[in-house]
Amino acid sequence: MSLFQMAYTEALLAGALAGLVGVFVVLRRRAFFTVALTHATFPGAVLATVLGIHVLVGTTGFALVLVAIMIAISRLSSQGSQVASGIVLTFGFALGAVLISATPSLPIRVESFLTGSILTVNSADLWGTGIVLLATVILVMVFLRPLVFSTFDPRGYRAAGYRGWPVETLVLLMITATVVTIMPVLGAILSIALVVAPALAAKAITGNVIRMLWVAPLLGAVSGVAGLLLSSLLGASAGAAIALTAAGVLILALGVSALYSRIARSRVKMVV
Amino acid sequence: MIEYLFAPFQLPYMERALLSLVVLGVAAGLIGMFVNLRGLEFISDGLTHAVFPGIVIGYVLGDQRGLMIGALIAAVTAATVLTWVAKRGTGHDAGIAVVLTATFSVGILVVSTSTNYVAELEALLFGRLLTVTDEQLVQNLVICTVAVIAVILTFRAQLFRAFDTAGATAAGYRVFALDLVLNVAIALVVVSASRTVGNLLVLAFLIIPAASARNLTHRLGALIPFAIVLAVGSSWFALVVSFDASITADLQLSPAGTVVLVMTLVYALTLLWRFGVLRLFTATTRRQEIARAGGRQ
Numbered sequence: 390m391s392l393f394q395m396a397y398t399e400a401l402l403a404g405a406l407a408g409l410v411g412v413f414v415v416l417r418r419r420a421f422f423t424v425a426l427t428h429a430t431f432p433g434a435v436l437a438t439v440l441g442i443h444v445l446v447g448t449t450g451f452a453l454v455l456v457a458i459m460i461a462i463s464r465l466s467s468q469g470s471q472v473a474s475g476i477v478l479t480f481g482f483a484l485g486a487v488l489i490s491a492t493p494s495l496p497i498r499v500e501s502f503l504t505g506s507i508l509t510v511n512s513a514d515l516w517g518t519g520i521v522l523l524a525t526v527i528l529v530m531v532f533l534r535p536l537v538f539s540t541f542d543p544r545g546y547r548a549a550g551y552r553g554w555p556v557e558t559l560v561l562l563m564i565t566a567t568v569v570t571i572m573p574v575l576g577a578i579l580s581i582a583l584v585v586a587p588a589l590a591a592k593a594i595t596g597n598v599i600r601m602l603w604v605a606p607l608l609g610a611v612s613g614v615a616g617l618l619l620s621s622l623l624g625a626s627a628g629a630a631i632a633l634t635a636a637g638v639l640i641l642a643l644g645v646s647a648l649y650s651r652i653a654r655s656r657v658k659m660v661v
Numbered sequence: 662m663i664e665y666l667f668a669p670f671q672l673p674y675m676e677r678a679l680l681s682l683v684v685l686g687v688a689a690g691l692i693g694m695f696v697n698l699r700g701l702e703f704i705s706d707g708l709t710h711a712v713f714p715g716i717v718i719g720y721v722l723g724d725q726r727g728l729m730i731g732a733l734i735a736a737v738t739a740a741t742v743l744t745w746v747a748k749r750g751t752g753h754d755a756g757i758a759v760v761l762t763a764t765f766s767v768g769i770l771v772v773s774t775s776t777n778y779v780a781e782l783e784a785l786l787f788g789r790l791l792t793v794t795d796e797q798l799v800q801n802l803v804i805c806t807v808a809v810i811a812v813i814l815t816f817r818a819q820l821f822r823a824f825d826t827a828g829a830t831a832a833g834y835r836v837f838a839l840d841l842v843l844n845v846a847i848a849l850v851v852v853s854a855s856r857t858v859g860n861l862l863v864l865a866f867l868i869i870p871a872a873s874a875r876n877l878t879h880r881l882g883a884l885i886p887f888a889i890v891l892a893v894g895s896s897w898f899a900l901v902v903s904f905d906a907s908i909t910a911d912l913q914l915s916p917a918g919t920v921v922l923v924m925t926l927v928y929a930l931t932l933l934w935r936f937g938v939l940r941l942f943t944a945t946t947r948r949q950e951i952a953r954a955g956g957r958q
Contacts, residue, residue: 420755471702479865483921490915582762626773629766636763
Protein backbone atom coordinates (compact mmCIF):
# COMPACT_ATOMS: atom_id res chain seq x y z
CA MET A 390 0.00 0.00 0.00
CA SER A 391 1.29 3.44 -0.85
CA LEU A 392 1.49 6.22 1.70
CA PHE A 393 -1.63 7.90 0.40
CA GLN A 394 -3.57 4.67 0.19
CA MET A 395 -2.74 4.01 3.82
CA ALA A 396 -3.74 7.51 4.83
CA TYR A 397 -7.11 7.22 3.08
CA THR A 398 -7.77 3.80 4.56
CA GLU A 399 -6.96 5.12 8.01
CA ALA A 400 -9.28 8.08 7.45
CA LEU A 401 -12.06 5.68 6.43
CA LEU A 402 -11.58 3.30 9.36
CA ALA A 403 -11.09 6.05 11.95
CA GLY A 404 -14.13 7.93 10.66
CA ALA A 405 -16.29 4.81 10.88
CA LEU A 406 -15.06 4.04 14.41
CA ALA A 407 -15.56 7.59 15.62
CA GLY A 408 -19.01 7.77 14.07
CA LEU A 409 -20.14 4.50 15.64
CA VAL A 410 -18.97 5.32 19.15
CA GLY A 411 -20.14 8.90 18.67
CA VAL A 412 -23.72 7.64 18.64
CA PHE A 413 -23.35 6.67 22.28
CA VAL A 414 -21.43 9.83 23.14
CA VAL A 415 -24.26 11.95 21.76
CA LEU A 416 -27.21 9.92 23.03
CA ARG A 417 -25.75 9.38 26.48
CA ARG A 418 -24.64 13.01 26.72
CA ARG A 419 -21.00 12.23 27.21
CA ALA A 420 -19.66 15.00 24.97
CA PHE A 421 -17.99 16.90 27.80
CA PHE A 422 -16.30 13.75 29.11
CA THR A 423 -15.10 12.86 25.61
CA VAL A 424 -13.69 16.35 25.06
CA ALA A 425 -11.79 16.02 28.32
CA LEU A 426 -10.51 12.58 27.31
CA THR A 427 -9.31 13.79 23.91
CA HIS A 428 -7.52 16.80 25.37
CA ALA A 429 -5.90 14.63 28.04
CA THR A 430 -4.21 12.45 25.45
CA PHE A 431 -1.82 15.29 24.58
CA PRO A 432 0.31 15.25 27.73
CA GLY A 433 0.17 11.45 27.63
CA ALA A 434 1.64 11.39 24.16
CA VAL A 435 4.38 13.87 25.09
CA LEU A 436 5.20 11.95 28.26
CA ALA A 437 5.35 8.68 26.33
CA THR A 438 7.83 10.19 23.87
CA VAL A 439 9.96 11.60 26.70
CA LEU A 440 9.97 8.31 28.58
CA GLY A 441 10.56 6.32 25.44
CA ILE A 442 7.46 4.14 25.78
CA HIS A 443 4.87 3.45 23.14
CA VAL A 444 2.60 6.40 22.43
CA LEU A 445 -0.58 4.36 22.87
CA VAL A 446 0.47 3.35 26.38
CA GLY A 447 1.12 6.98 27.25
CA THR A 448 -2.10 8.34 25.81
CA THR A 449 -4.33 5.65 27.30
CA GLY A 450 -2.69 5.68 30.72
CA PHE A 451 -2.49 9.42 31.09
CA ALA A 452 -5.96 10.02 29.72
CA LEU A 453 -7.42 7.57 32.25
CA VAL A 454 -5.37 9.05 35.10
CA LEU A 455 -6.40 12.63 34.27
CA VAL A 456 -10.06 11.68 33.92
CA ALA A 457 -9.89 9.88 37.27
CA ILE A 458 -8.42 13.02 38.87
CA MET A 459 -11.14 15.11 37.26
CA ILE A 460 -13.86 12.90 38.64
CA ALA A 461 -12.21 12.87 42.07
CA ILE A 462 -11.94 16.66 42.26
CA SER A 463 -15.48 17.19 41.01
CA ARG A 464 -16.75 14.88 43.72
CA LEU A 465 -15.42 17.24 46.37
CA SER A 466 -18.20 19.57 47.26
CA SER A 467 -17.89 23.09 45.89
CA GLN A 468 -15.38 22.05 43.24
CA GLY A 469 -17.68 21.65 40.27
CA SER A 470 -17.00 19.29 37.39
CA GLN A 471 -16.33 22.24 35.09
CA VAL A 472 -13.68 23.69 37.40
CA ALA A 473 -12.14 20.25 37.82
CA SER A 474 -11.88 19.53 34.11
CA GLY A 475 -10.74 23.07 33.28
CA ILE A 476 -7.91 22.87 35.79
CA VAL A 477 -6.83 19.34 34.94
CA LEU A 478 -6.87 19.98 31.19
CA THR A 479 -4.91 23.22 31.28
CA PHE A 480 -2.50 21.44 33.61
CA GLY A 481 -2.16 18.73 30.97
CA PHE A 482 -1.42 21.25 28.23
CA ALA A 483 1.07 23.09 30.44
CA LEU A 484 2.81 19.85 31.36
CA GLY A 485 3.07 18.95 27.71
CA ALA A 486 4.44 22.39 26.85
CA VAL A 487 7.06 22.27 29.60
CA LEU A 488 8.16 18.73 28.72
CA ILE A 489 8.50 19.71 25.07
CA SER A 490 10.56 22.79 25.86
CA ALA A 491 12.74 20.84 28.28
CA THR A 492 13.62 18.17 25.73
CA PRO A 493 14.57 20.02 22.55
CA SER A 494 16.64 17.09 21.33
CA LEU A 495 13.65 14.77 21.24
CA PRO A 496 11.59 14.76 18.07
CA ILE A 497 8.30 15.61 19.74
CA ARG A 498 6.01 16.86 17.05
CA VAL A 499 3.73 19.26 18.84
CA GLU A 500 1.44 19.89 15.93
CA SER A 501 0.94 16.20 15.23
CA PHE A 502 -0.15 15.51 18.80
CA LEU A 503 -2.46 18.53 18.81
CA THR A 504 -3.88 18.41 15.29
CA GLY A 505 -3.03 14.94 14.01
CA SER A 506 -0.57 13.47 11.54
CA ILE A 507 -2.50 11.03 9.42
CA LEU A 508 0.08 11.18 6.66
CA THR A 509 2.64 9.42 8.84
CA VAL A 510 0.41 6.45 9.54
CA ASN A 511 1.99 3.05 8.96
CA SER A 512 0.54 -0.42 8.48
CA ALA A 513 0.73 -1.17 12.21
CA ASP A 514 -1.54 1.82 12.87
CA LEU A 515 -3.93 0.61 10.20
CA TRP A 516 -4.11 -2.83 11.75
CA GLY A 517 -4.67 -1.23 15.14
CA THR A 518 -7.53 0.95 13.94
CA GLY A 519 -9.06 -1.95 12.02
CA ILE A 520 -8.96 -4.24 15.03
CA VAL A 521 -10.46 -1.63 17.37
CA LEU A 522 -13.20 -0.94 14.81
CA LEU A 523 -13.96 -4.64 14.41
CA ALA A 524 -13.99 -5.20 18.16
CA THR A 525 -16.31 -2.24 18.67
CA VAL A 526 -18.70 -3.44 15.95
CA ILE A 527 -18.80 -6.91 17.52
CA LEU A 528 -19.35 -5.50 21.01
CA VAL A 529 -22.15 -3.26 19.79
CA MET A 530 -23.85 -6.13 17.98
CA VAL A 531 -23.52 -8.53 20.88
CA PHE A 532 -24.67 -6.04 23.52
CA LEU A 533 -27.09 -4.15 21.30
CA ARG A 534 -30.14 -4.58 23.49
CA PRO A 535 -28.62 -3.52 26.82
CA LEU A 536 -26.81 -0.64 25.10
CA VAL A 537 -29.91 0.73 23.40
CA PHE A 538 -32.22 0.11 26.36
CA SER A 539 -29.93 1.79 28.91
CA THR A 540 -29.22 4.67 26.52
CA PHE A 541 -32.84 5.39 25.82
CA ASP A 542 -34.30 4.87 29.22
CA PRO A 543 -31.73 4.66 32.02
CA ARG A 544 -34.31 4.64 34.78
CA GLY A 545 -36.45 2.03 33.10
CA TYR A 546 -33.35 -0.05 32.55
CA ARG A 547 -32.54 -0.03 36.25
CA ALA A 548 -36.17 -0.52 37.20
CA ALA A 549 -36.19 -3.61 35.01
CA GLY A 550 -33.55 -5.00 37.34
CA TYR A 551 -30.39 -4.51 35.34
CA ARG A 552 -27.40 -2.78 36.87
CA GLY A 553 -26.25 0.40 35.21
CA TRP A 554 -22.53 0.12 35.71
CA PRO A 555 -21.63 -2.76 33.36
CA VAL A 556 -23.03 -0.97 30.31
CA GLU A 557 -21.60 2.34 31.48
CA THR A 558 -18.18 0.76 31.84
CA LEU A 559 -18.47 -0.80 28.39
CA VAL A 560 -19.38 2.54 26.83
CA LEU A 561 -16.56 4.36 28.62
CA LEU A 562 -14.08 1.71 27.49
CA MET A 563 -15.29 2.02 23.91
CA ILE A 564 -14.99 5.81 24.06
CA THR A 565 -11.49 5.61 25.53
CA ALA A 566 -10.33 3.08 22.93
CA THR A 567 -11.78 5.24 20.16
CA VAL A 568 -10.25 8.48 21.42
CA VAL A 569 -6.82 6.89 21.77
CA THR A 570 -7.07 5.24 18.33
CA ILE A 571 -8.09 8.35 16.40
CA MET A 572 -5.68 10.66 18.19
CA PRO A 573 -2.97 10.10 15.55
CA VAL A 574 -5.48 11.08 12.88
CA LEU A 575 -6.92 14.29 14.26
CA GLY A 576 -4.89 15.08 17.33
CA ALA A 577 -5.94 15.92 20.85
CA ILE A 578 -7.91 19.07 20.11
CA LEU A 579 -9.83 18.22 16.93
CA SER A 580 -10.82 14.57 17.51
CA ILE A 581 -14.08 15.48 19.18
CA ALA A 582 -15.43 16.78 15.87
CA LEU A 583 -15.15 13.39 14.17
CA VAL A 584 -16.67 11.63 17.17
CA VAL A 585 -19.65 13.91 17.64
CA ALA A 586 -20.53 15.55 14.31
CA PRO A 587 -21.37 12.41 12.24
CA ALA A 588 -23.51 11.08 15.09
CA LEU A 589 -25.36 14.40 15.41
CA ALA A 590 -25.87 14.39 11.65
CA ALA A 591 -27.19 10.83 11.77
CA LYS A 592 -29.52 11.83 14.60
CA ALA A 593 -30.87 14.68 12.49
CA ILE A 594 -31.63 12.63 9.40
CA THR A 595 -32.81 9.39 10.97
CA GLY A 596 -35.28 9.19 13.79
CA ASN A 597 -34.01 5.87 14.91
CA VAL A 598 -31.17 4.62 17.12
CA ILE A 599 -30.60 1.49 15.06
CA ARG A 600 -30.36 3.48 11.86
CA MET A 601 -28.04 5.95 13.58
CA LEU A 602 -25.72 3.05 14.35
CA TRP A 603 -24.91 2.52 10.70
CA VAL A 604 -25.54 6.01 9.28
CA ALA A 605 -23.12 7.67 11.71
CA PRO A 606 -20.14 5.43 10.83
CA LEU A 607 -20.95 5.92 7.17
CA LEU A 608 -20.98 9.71 7.55
CA GLY A 609 -17.84 9.51 9.66
CA ALA A 610 -16.00 7.52 7.01
CA VAL A 611 -17.16 9.92 4.31
CA SER A 612 -16.02 12.91 6.38
CA GLY A 613 -12.64 11.30 6.93
CA VAL A 614 -11.98 10.55 3.28
CA ALA A 615 -13.47 13.78 1.91
CA GLY A 616 -11.59 15.80 4.52
CA LEU A 617 -8.31 14.18 3.61
CA LEU A 618 -8.98 14.92 -0.06
CA LEU A 619 -9.75 18.53 0.79
CA SER A 620 -6.54 18.88 2.75
CA SER A 621 -4.48 17.58 -0.14
CA LEU A 622 -6.18 20.06 -2.48
CA LEU A 623 -5.53 22.97 -0.12
CA GLY A 624 -2.13 21.88 1.04
CA ALA A 625 -3.33 22.29 4.59
CA SER A 626 -3.64 20.35 7.84
CA ALA A 627 -5.44 17.03 7.29
CA GLY A 628 -6.84 16.97 10.81
CA ALA A 629 -8.37 20.43 10.47
CA ALA A 630 -9.81 19.62 7.05
CA ILE A 631 -11.41 16.42 8.32
CA ALA A 632 -12.89 18.20 11.33
CA LEU A 633 -14.30 20.94 9.13
CA THR A 634 -15.72 18.39 6.66
CA ALA A 635 -17.44 16.58 9.52
CA ALA A 636 -18.93 19.88 10.65
CA GLY A 637 -19.98 20.60 7.08
CA VAL A 638 -21.70 17.24 6.81
CA LEU A 639 -23.55 18.04 10.02
CA ILE A 640 -24.74 21.39 8.67
CA LEU A 641 -25.87 19.66 5.48
CA ALA A 642 -27.76 17.05 7.47
CA LEU A 643 -29.42 19.71 9.62
CA GLY A 644 -30.45 21.55 6.47
CA VAL A 645 -31.84 18.42 4.86
CA SER A 646 -33.80 17.50 7.97
CA ALA A 647 -35.19 21.04 8.33
CA LEU A 648 -36.23 21.02 4.68
CA TYR A 649 -37.82 17.61 5.04
CA SER A 650 -39.85 18.57 8.09
CA ARG A 651 -41.01 21.73 6.34
CA ILE A 652 -42.23 19.70 3.37
CA ALA A 653 -43.89 17.20 5.67
CA ARG A 654 -45.64 19.99 7.55
CA SER A 655 -46.94 21.62 4.40
CA ARG A 656 -48.25 18.25 3.23
CA VAL A 657 -50.24 17.91 6.43
CA LYS A 658 -51.70 21.36 5.95
CA MET A 659 -52.86 20.47 2.43
CA VAL A 660 -54.59 17.33 3.66
CA VAL A 661 -56.41 19.26 6.38
CA MET B 662 17.28 35.07 48.58
CA ILE B 663 15.95 38.52 47.76
CA GLU B 664 18.60 38.74 45.10
CA TYR B 665 17.35 35.46 43.64
CA LEU B 666 13.78 36.72 43.48
CA PHE B 667 14.50 40.09 41.94
CA ALA B 668 17.65 39.71 39.88
CA PRO B 669 16.12 38.15 36.77
CA PHE B 670 13.82 41.10 36.30
CA GLN B 671 16.63 43.53 35.75
CA LEU B 672 16.74 42.08 32.27
CA PRO B 673 14.28 44.06 30.14
CA TYR B 674 12.68 41.03 28.50
CA MET B 675 12.07 39.39 31.88
CA GLU B 676 10.66 42.62 33.22
CA ARG B 677 8.24 42.87 30.31
CA ALA B 678 7.28 39.23 30.75
CA LEU B 679 6.49 39.82 34.40
CA LEU B 680 4.54 43.00 33.67
CA SER B 681 2.49 41.15 31.03
CA LEU B 682 1.65 38.48 33.56
CA VAL B 683 0.80 41.05 36.23
CA VAL B 684 -1.63 42.76 33.86
CA LEU B 685 -3.09 39.38 32.93
CA GLY B 686 -3.22 38.26 36.56
CA VAL B 687 -5.16 41.32 37.68
CA ALA B 688 -7.65 41.12 34.82
CA ALA B 689 -8.07 37.35 35.01
CA GLY B 690 -8.29 37.42 38.79
CA LEU B 691 -11.19 39.87 38.71
CA ILE B 692 -13.04 38.39 35.76
CA GLY B 693 -12.16 34.85 36.79
CA MET B 694 -14.17 35.32 39.96
CA PHE B 695 -17.34 35.68 37.91
CA VAL B 696 -16.32 32.76 35.70
CA ASN B 697 -16.03 30.69 38.84
CA LEU B 698 -19.19 31.95 40.57
CA ARG B 699 -21.32 31.40 37.49
CA GLY B 700 -19.69 28.22 36.25
CA LEU B 701 -18.63 29.74 32.94
CA GLU B 702 -15.59 27.54 32.45
CA PHE B 703 -17.12 25.76 29.46
CA ILE B 704 -18.10 29.03 27.76
CA SER B 705 -14.68 30.53 28.45
CA ASP B 706 -13.08 27.49 26.87
CA GLY B 707 -15.40 28.02 23.93
CA LEU B 708 -14.34 31.64 23.66
CA THR B 709 -10.66 30.68 23.51
CA HIS B 710 -11.43 28.26 20.67
CA ALA B 711 -13.62 30.77 18.85
CA VAL B 712 -11.11 33.62 19.08
CA PHE B 713 -8.30 31.47 17.69
CA PRO B 714 -9.15 31.82 13.96
CA GLY B 715 -9.39 35.60 14.37
CA ILE B 716 -5.94 35.64 15.88
CA VAL B 717 -4.54 33.43 13.14
CA ILE B 718 -6.14 35.21 10.21
CA GLY B 719 -5.24 38.61 11.59
CA TYR B 720 -1.66 37.45 12.06
CA VAL B 721 -1.41 35.99 8.58
CA LEU B 722 -2.90 39.06 6.96
CA GLY B 723 -1.27 41.80 8.93
CA ASP B 724 1.45 40.42 11.19
CA GLN B 725 1.41 41.58 14.82
CA ARG B 726 -0.88 44.53 14.37
CA GLY B 727 -3.31 42.60 12.20
CA LEU B 728 -3.35 39.89 14.84
CA MET B 729 -4.87 42.27 17.35
CA ILE B 730 -7.54 43.59 15.01
CA GLY B 731 -8.52 40.16 13.75
CA ALA B 732 -8.56 38.82 17.25
CA LEU B 733 -10.71 41.64 18.59
CA ILE B 734 -13.27 41.26 15.83
CA ALA B 735 -13.41 37.51 16.42
CA ALA B 736 -13.62 38.07 20.17
CA VAL B 737 -16.64 40.36 20.08
CA THR B 738 -18.40 38.21 17.46
CA ALA B 739 -17.75 34.99 19.32
CA ALA B 740 -18.80 36.48 22.66
CA THR B 741 -22.06 37.72 21.17
CA VAL B 742 -22.88 34.43 19.48
CA LEU B 743 -22.00 32.35 22.53
CA THR B 744 -24.03 34.60 24.85
CA TRP B 745 -27.01 34.19 22.55
CA VAL B 746 -26.57 30.42 22.31
CA ALA B 747 -26.18 30.07 26.07
CA LYS B 748 -29.38 32.03 26.57
CA ARG B 749 -31.30 29.58 24.42
CA GLY B 750 -30.74 26.73 26.81
CA THR B 751 -28.59 23.86 27.89
CA GLY B 752 -28.27 20.34 26.54
CA HIS B 753 -26.48 21.38 23.39
CA ASP B 754 -23.03 20.42 24.61
CA ALA B 755 -22.31 18.16 21.67
CA GLY B 756 -23.39 20.74 19.09
CA ILE B 757 -21.43 23.51 20.79
CA ALA B 758 -18.35 21.29 20.88
CA VAL B 759 -18.64 20.78 17.11
CA VAL B 760 -19.02 24.50 16.40
CA LEU B 761 -16.05 25.43 18.58
CA THR B 762 -13.87 22.70 17.11
CA ALA B 763 -14.86 23.88 13.64
CA THR B 764 -13.83 27.47 14.38
CA PHE B 765 -10.60 26.21 15.89
CA SER B 766 -10.03 24.07 12.78
CA VAL B 767 -10.35 27.15 10.57
CA GLY B 768 -7.48 28.67 12.51
CA ILE B 769 -5.41 25.49 12.24
CA LEU B 770 -6.18 25.24 8.53
CA VAL B 771 -4.92 28.77 7.88
CA VAL B 772 -1.77 28.35 9.97
CA SER B 773 -0.96 25.02 8.35
CA THR B 774 -0.64 26.63 4.93
CA SER B 775 2.26 28.77 6.09
CA THR B 776 5.80 27.57 5.70
CA ASN B 777 6.72 27.93 9.34
CA TYR B 778 3.74 25.89 10.53
CA VAL B 779 5.12 24.17 13.60
CA ALA B 780 6.88 27.14 15.15
CA GLU B 781 3.94 29.45 14.50
CA LEU B 782 1.44 26.95 15.88
CA GLU B 783 3.50 26.53 19.03
CA ALA B 784 3.70 30.30 19.45
CA LEU B 785 -0.04 30.69 18.94
CA LEU B 786 -0.99 27.89 21.30
CA PHE B 787 1.60 28.28 24.05
CA GLY B 788 2.59 31.90 23.61
CA ARG B 789 5.92 33.66 23.37
CA LEU B 790 6.22 35.25 26.76
CA LEU B 791 9.86 36.20 26.53
CA THR B 792 9.65 38.12 23.26
CA VAL B 793 6.96 40.59 24.28
CA THR B 794 7.75 44.08 23.02
CA ASP B 795 6.96 47.37 24.74
CA GLU B 796 4.30 48.07 22.14
CA GLN B 797 2.61 44.71 22.76
CA LEU B 798 2.80 45.29 26.50
CA VAL B 799 0.97 48.57 26.11
CA GLN B 800 -1.62 46.96 23.86
CA ASN B 801 -2.21 44.21 26.42
CA LEU B 802 -2.54 46.80 29.16
CA VAL B 803 -5.10 48.79 27.18
CA ILE B 804 -7.20 45.76 26.25
CA CYS B 805 -7.17 44.35 29.77
CA THR B 806 -8.01 47.76 31.23
CA VAL B 807 -11.05 48.02 28.96
CA ALA B 808 -12.16 44.56 30.09
CA VAL B 809 -11.61 45.35 33.77
CA ILE B 810 -13.41 48.70 33.58
CA ALA B 811 -16.37 47.11 31.82
CA VAL B 812 -16.74 44.58 34.61
CA ILE B 813 -16.14 47.11 37.41
CA LEU B 814 -18.79 49.46 36.00
CA THR B 815 -21.32 46.64 36.07
CA PHE B 816 -19.95 45.00 39.21
CA ARG B 817 -22.99 45.23 41.46
CA ALA B 818 -25.30 44.10 38.69
CA GLN B 819 -22.98 41.22 37.76
CA LEU B 820 -22.91 40.03 41.37
CA PHE B 821 -26.66 40.25 41.70
CA ARG B 822 -27.12 38.34 38.48
CA ALA B 823 -24.58 35.73 39.51
CA PHE B 824 -26.39 34.90 42.72
CA ASP B 825 -30.00 35.48 41.82
CA THR B 826 -30.82 35.56 38.12
CA ALA B 827 -34.56 35.71 38.61
CA GLY B 828 -34.23 38.45 41.22
CA ALA B 829 -31.93 40.45 38.98
CA THR B 830 -34.39 40.22 36.11
CA ALA B 831 -37.25 41.19 38.40
CA ALA B 832 -35.23 44.13 39.68
CA GLY B 833 -35.00 45.41 36.13
CA TYR B 834 -31.44 44.43 35.20
CA ARG B 835 -30.96 43.36 31.61
CA VAL B 836 -29.42 39.93 32.16
CA PHE B 837 -28.55 39.37 28.51
CA ALA B 838 -26.65 42.65 28.36
CA LEU B 839 -24.78 41.80 31.57
CA ASP B 840 -23.86 38.38 30.21
CA LEU B 841 -22.71 39.96 26.97
CA VAL B 842 -20.49 42.44 28.82
CA LEU B 843 -18.89 39.67 30.86
CA ASN B 844 -18.36 37.41 27.86
CA VAL B 845 -16.82 40.23 25.85
CA ALA B 846 -14.55 40.99 28.81
CA ILE B 847 -13.49 37.33 28.92
CA ALA B 848 -12.87 37.36 25.18
CA LEU B 849 -10.75 40.52 25.49
CA VAL B 850 -8.60 38.90 28.17
CA VAL B 851 -8.21 35.85 25.93
CA VAL B 852 -7.07 38.05 23.04
CA SER B 853 -4.62 40.03 25.13
CA ALA B 854 -3.15 36.89 26.67
CA SER B 855 -2.94 34.86 23.48
CA ARG B 856 0.34 36.37 22.46
CA THR B 857 1.99 36.04 25.84
CA VAL B 858 0.77 32.73 27.19
CA GLY B 859 -0.97 31.32 24.14
CA ASN B 860 -4.48 30.26 23.28
CA LEU B 861 -4.40 26.97 25.16
CA LEU B 862 -3.05 28.25 28.47
CA VAL B 863 -4.99 31.49 28.91
CA LEU B 864 -7.93 29.53 30.29
CA ALA B 865 -5.78 28.56 33.25
CA PHE B 866 -5.51 32.21 34.33
CA LEU B 867 -9.27 32.60 34.22
CA ILE B 868 -10.02 29.44 36.16
CA ILE B 869 -7.26 28.40 38.53
CA PRO B 870 -6.54 31.47 40.70
CA ALA B 871 -10.25 32.04 41.33
CA ALA B 872 -10.79 28.37 42.19
CA SER B 873 -7.82 28.48 44.57
CA ALA B 874 -9.17 31.64 46.19
CA ARG B 875 -12.52 29.89 46.73
CA ASN B 876 -10.70 27.25 48.75
CA LEU B 877 -9.10 29.82 50.99
CA THR B 878 -11.98 32.09 51.90
CA HIS B 879 -15.74 32.30 51.90
CA ARG B 880 -15.82 36.06 51.96
CA LEU B 881 -16.79 37.56 48.62
CA GLY B 882 -14.75 40.70 49.14
CA ALA B 883 -11.59 38.67 49.70
CA LEU B 884 -11.98 36.43 46.65
CA ILE B 885 -10.68 38.88 44.06
CA PRO B 886 -7.64 40.09 45.98
CA PHE B 887 -6.75 36.48 46.85
CA ALA B 888 -7.10 35.42 43.21
CA ILE B 889 -4.96 38.31 41.97
CA VAL B 890 -2.26 37.71 44.59
CA LEU B 891 -2.17 34.00 43.76
CA ALA B 892 -2.01 34.67 40.02
CA VAL B 893 0.74 37.28 40.26
CA GLY B 894 2.63 35.33 42.91
CA SER B 895 2.59 32.15 40.85
CA SER B 896 3.71 34.08 37.76
CA TRP B 897 6.57 35.67 39.65
CA PHE B 898 7.75 32.42 41.18
CA ALA B 899 7.46 30.51 37.91
CA LEU B 900 9.43 33.13 35.99
CA VAL B 901 12.20 33.04 38.59
CA VAL B 902 12.31 29.25 38.53
CA SER B 903 12.34 28.96 34.74
CA PHE B 904 14.99 31.65 34.48
CA ASP B 905 17.12 29.93 37.08
CA ALA B 906 16.68 26.57 35.36
CA SER B 907 17.87 27.95 32.05
CA ILE B 908 20.89 29.64 33.60
CA THR B 909 22.12 27.05 36.07
CA ALA B 910 20.85 23.77 34.62
CA ASP B 911 20.66 24.72 30.95
CA LEU B 912 17.08 23.50 31.10
CA GLN B 913 14.61 25.40 28.93
CA LEU B 914 11.18 25.44 30.51
CA SER B 915 8.30 27.00 28.64
CA PRO B 916 7.65 30.07 30.82
CA ALA B 917 3.89 30.12 30.29
CA GLY B 918 3.72 26.39 30.91
CA THR B 919 5.72 26.76 34.11
CA VAL B 920 3.35 29.49 35.34
CA VAL B 921 0.36 27.22 34.80
CA LEU B 922 2.10 24.31 36.54
CA VAL B 923 2.85 26.51 39.54
CA MET B 924 -0.75 27.75 39.63
CA THR B 925 -1.94 24.13 39.56
CA LEU B 926 0.40 23.28 42.42
CA VAL B 927 -0.97 26.22 44.39
CA TYR B 928 -4.49 24.99 43.67
CA ALA B 929 -3.60 21.51 44.93
CA LEU B 930 -2.21 23.09 48.10
CA THR B 931 -5.41 25.08 48.62
CA LEU B 932 -7.38 21.86 48.16
CA LEU B 933 -5.31 20.26 50.88
CA TRP B 934 -5.87 23.29 53.05
CA ARG B 935 -9.58 23.17 52.56
CA PHE B 936 -10.19 19.44 52.76
CA GLY B 937 -7.16 18.18 54.62
CA VAL B 938 -6.65 20.55 57.48
CA LEU B 939 -10.35 20.91 58.08
CA ARG B 940 -10.72 17.19 58.41
CA LEU B 941 -8.25 17.23 61.28
CA PHE B 942 -10.48 19.70 63.04
CA THR B 943 -13.79 18.09 62.27
CA ALA B 944 -12.63 14.72 63.53
CA THR B 945 -12.36 16.22 66.98
CA THR B 946 -15.35 18.51 66.87
CA ARG B 947 -17.75 15.87 65.63
CA ARG B 948 -17.05 13.76 68.66
CA GLN B 949 -17.54 16.80 70.80
CA GLU B 950 -20.76 17.58 68.97
CA ILE B 951 -22.09 14.10 69.52
CA ALA B 952 -21.09 14.24 73.18
CA ARG B 953 -22.77 17.60 73.55
CA ALA B 954 -25.91 16.31 71.93
CA GLY B 955 -26.05 13.64 74.59
CA GLY B 956 -24.90 10.74 72.53
CA ARG B 957 -27.48 11.14 69.80
CA GLN B 958 -26.36 11.84 66.21
